[in-house]
Amino acid sequence: MKKFLVYARGYKKELILAIICIEAETVFELIIPMIMADIIDVGIANRDRSYILLKGLQMVVCAVISLFLGNLYARFTAACGNGIGASIRAAEFQKMQTFSFSNTDKFSTPSLVTRLTSDVTTIQNSITNGMRPGFRSPVMMFIAIFLSFRINGALAVVFLIAAPILGIVLFFIVKNVRPLYARMQSAVDYVNRIIQENLAAIRVVKAYVREDYEITKFEEVNQNLKNTSEKAFSLAVLNMPAFQFVMYGTILSILWFGGNLVAIGDMKVGSLTSFLSYVLQVLNSLMMFSNVFLLFTRSLTSWKRISEVLEEEPDITDDRAITGDRSVTDGLAVADDVAITNGSSISNNPAKELEMKSGSISFDHVYFKYKEAAREYVLSDISFSIESGQTIGILGPTGSSKSTLVQLIPRLYDVTSGNISIDGHPIYEYTQRxxxxxxxxxxQKNTLFSGTVKENLLWGKEDATMEEIESACHIACVDEFIDRLDKGYDTELGQGGVNVSGGQKQRLCIARAILKAPKVLILDDSTSAVDTATEAKIKEGLAKELPGMTKIIVAQRITSIMDADQILILDDGKINAIGIHKTLLEENEIYQDIYYSQQQGGNL
Incomplete structure (x- = not known):
């Protein structure tokens, strides 16, 4: 609750005002039965019309004040509930932006979407719908019980029987419904996963005519959600019949015993009527409180899921870069006495942010695996160097971890052990930004966002001039097709760039990267959808226009990297050979196999 209250601080004023309105409204509502008792026992008994009108006016005033306070409460509660929900969503989304790929993989994308939307909405609704009964019912219950004992202590003993019965039933319901709520939210995760996969791959589904299979798969997870929800809510609604059983039993008991007291003159009719009103308020308060408890139980499940995201520690941090402390280590596996930081020890004297100057890269006995518990390394003992301005090609069989290797350079994943240096400095000494x-x-998977072509290109450089954009597009051969688009650079791209071809999408992504004017450019099989002639033009443009930029090209085709300054052959996560095209073609068996197979296939 302490962590949750952090998000309520910004809405403390609305929260306090809502509570005041709720309590004041409750007090005025509780006064009404007392006034009604006076009307019956005094006004009607004495046939005093003026007294009846006066007390009736008091009842109307109390009712109007209660209505006004209820309206104010609704406004303050809506502001509070929606505000807290927005704060939690913002904090959760901000935390997700700090996650590395491994953090995101831990939760899965559909689960993160559910935790950011459905779970937050559950908490938001619990605040909006639960605040009034949550703060109203205890006050109403205790005041009503007090006034009931004041009217007739002997008759009020019935509460000592009714309340424990409801308490036992509520305990049973909450105990069994809480795990069902957790299962229900997990079932929502599965539904979101199937929907997301289907929509993302809708072209593949239709191409293979697998609509019926996808419908069947969705029906399974949808039915699972339905069944889990039915179990949870069918158990939760037992609260209502239990309440009604106790309420009607209590009313019958009071009418029986109270009627006898009225008959023998120990109690007045007005007092019995007032007593019944308070009994109903007490029981209604218990009912409201039990509903709040069920809301709280469900929101507690959602908050636990949200807390898992908020408390997740990013695997990759800037602690070492901020402190400038070369002695900082994080206890990860270390090979050859090379330490990797994550900030277990932090200096009090931050150093000036390190800047990348030239883009020379060095791998020093790098090992990597996606999970610490994994038996085998994905990459093993990787050591090589790239000079500034060089072009290096990375080639190897499918599954040889080529993409994984280049993802370590910008720290999309952190190495398990060993060291990667740029300009002679370990990469963790640079801030991630x-x-x-x-x-x-x-x-490898090209991504364009909804918006215009120009807006997508400006991801590379927000303040780029039109001249810079056209220059980058010329190098990436975007200018060959941009004029054929409806509105040129102002053409709207659908989500994911669905209205451009695969080759056009790749060239736009390359142009976007070039626009950054980076020190290091990594192309991860990013020309696979363009023809060899266009690929040759892109390579020529990169070499001619950007000679000082370090370029790393991951490719399947030897034509993509045969002119590189050096070619690295990966096999099963290990370096098999490093050399130039001529040397590798003469000496390396893997390179020869790829070369001749592509030659036979007409790629060379």
Whole structure:
């Protein structure tokens, strides 16, 4: 609750005002039965019309004040609930932006979406719908019980029987419904996952005519959510019949015993009527409180899921870069006495932020695996160097971890042991922002965002001039097709760039990366969808226009990297050979196999 209250601080005023309005409204509502008792026992008994009108006016005033306070409460509660929900969503989304790929992989994307939307909405609704009964019912219950004992102590003993019965039933319901709520939210995760996968791959689904299979798969997870929800809510609604059983039993008991007291003259009719009103208020308060408890139980499950995201520690941090302390280590596995930081010890004297100057890169006995518990390394004992301005090609069979290797350079993942240096400094001495801003990476899976072509290109440099944009597009051969688009650079791209071809999408992504003017450019199989002639033009443009930029090209085609300053052959996560095209073609078996197979296939 302490962590949750952090998000309520910004809405403390609305929260306090809402509570005051709720309590004041409750007091005025509780006065009404007492006034009604006076009307019956005094006004009607004495046939005093003026007294009846006066007390009736008092009842109307109390009712109007209660209505006004209820309206104010609704406004303050809505502001409080929606505000806290917005704060939690903002904090959760901000935390997600600090996650490395491994952090995101831990939760899965659909689960993170559910925790950011459905779980936050559950908490928001619990505040909005639960605040009034939560603060109203205890006050109403205790005041009503006090006034009931004041009217007739002997008759009020019935509460000592009714309350424990409701308490036992509520305990049973909450105990069994809480794990069902957790299962229900997990079921929502699965539904979101199937929907997301289907929409993302809708072209593949239709191409393979697998609509029926996808419908069946969705029906399974949807039915699972339905069944889990039914179990949870069917158990939760037992609260209502239990309450009604106790309420009607209590009313019958009071009418029986109270009627006898009225008959023998120990109690007046007005007092019995007032007593019944308070009994109903007490029981209604218990009912409201039990509903609040069920809301709280569900929101507690959602808050636990949200807290898992908020408390997740990013695997990759800037602690070492901020402190400038070369002795800082984080206890990760270390090979050859090379330490990796994550900030277990922090200096009090931050150093000036390190800047990347030239883009020379060195791998020193690098090992990597995605999970610490994994038996085998994905990459093992990787050591090589790239001089500033060089072009290096990375080639190897499918599954040889080529993409994984280049993702370590901008710290999309952190090495398990060993060291990667740029300009002679370990990469963890650079801040993530500066490191990634100095490295442009065109990933294997090209991503464009909804918006215009120009807006997508400006991701590379927000304040780029039109001249800079056209220059980058010329190098990436975007100018070959941009004029054929409806509105040129102002053409609207659908989500993911669905209205451009795969080759056009790749060239736009390359242009976006070039626009950053990075020290290091990484192309991860990013020309696979363009023809060899266009690829040759892009390579020529990069070499001619950006000679000082370090370029790393991951490729499947030897034509993509045969002119590189050096070619690195990966096999099963290890370096098999390093050399130039001519040497490798003469000496390396893997390179020869790839070369001749592509030659036979017509790629060379």
């Amino acid at each position: 500066h490191l990634r801003d100095s490295i442009a990476m065109v990933l």
